[in-house]
Amino acid sequence: MSNIPFIPPKLPPKVDYTNLIKEIGWAHNNLGKLNGLLINIPNPGLLTTPLLTKEAVLSSRIEGTQATLEDVFKYEAEEKISEKEEIEKDVREIINYREAMSMAIDELKNRPIGENLIKKIHFYLLDSVRGVNKDRGNLRRMQVYIGAPGTPIEEATYIPPPITELPPLLSNWESYINSEQEKDPLIQMGIAHYQFEAIHPFMDGNGRIGRLLVPLFLYQRKLLSYPLLYISEFFEKNRKDYYDLLNRVSKEENWEDWIRFFLTALTDQSLKTQVTVIEIIALYNNLKKKIAAINSVYAINLLDLIFANPIVSFVSIKKRLKSRSYQTIYNLLTKFIKIGILKEVSGRKRNRIYIFQQLMDILK
Missing domain, CATH: 1.10.10.10 (Winged helix-like DNA-binding domain superfamily/Winged helix DNA-binding domain)
Structure with missing residues (x-):
């Protein structure tokens, strides 16, 4: 296998939308239904912590953490969750993810998605956890490669761009993700997600930041009144396809299959989130009446x-x-x-x- 770094072409790519019309329609329809629910909730903050904690658990699990949702809530109840120190480290990473998301929501009131925001997210993610020594809050300053632990660069599954390419690639990515010229914003986010992962701007945490940016983008574009759509559940269940399709864009410029997968993820998670939101609100309203006594x-x-x-x-x-x-x-x-x-x-x-x-x- 070649040990030459891959430099992704600048955005936008040429994508034929013809075969994606059905998936685009489904995704927009279900996002719209979810947003209709969120708009009519008096206190959307009620949903934020439990749903965001679940997303943080699943997004971190894709990266190899083992902590469960129950572990996180037990930790916050000041209960010792395990004799294994690794589990507590996992939990700290998950809590950092949640705090990074909350910070980013506030930041979007004053600035768009871009290099400054992703650096700040990275700073939050790596607070007092494994990877804290990996240039927290800064772009990587050395060549890295992705592969099984201990394998040489010649056997890497992916070699991201050299550090000299990071500034122009991120500048192009930032311009694209904030552009109003793309035909469809959901396809735009799918493309931007791939490009971010391909650029691999940080020493650690790239996957989590890339997934965290999806609901932030939908929120920034006012497709959701609150960023409560999290897609890591779909990606975690379909992890092999997730990575295979990202790699096929790099190797074959196969945008169509990746975008179809991404749109399917949005549709699937929109439907699941609608059900979850309805159930949580119904439970809250029922118990609110119950505690009146x-x-x-x-x-x-x-x-x-x-x-x-x-x-x-x-x-x-x-x-x-x-x-x-x-x-x-x-x-x-x-x-x-x-x-x-x-x-x-x-x-x-x-x-x-x-x-x-x-x-x-x-x-x-």
């Missing part, structure tokens, strides 16, 4: 808290709830258990852990 101004605060963090401890509740009274928190926990919202799962007399199983079931 609890005589506490803090009941709604605890309900909101467990929708963001469905695994909690007394300590984590006390940190997040506005009430500082131990008795108030104890009484609320007792009532939430009695009416079937929370369940104690540790079996301990002290440092107990409580799970909001109904929400966890929806997220799984």
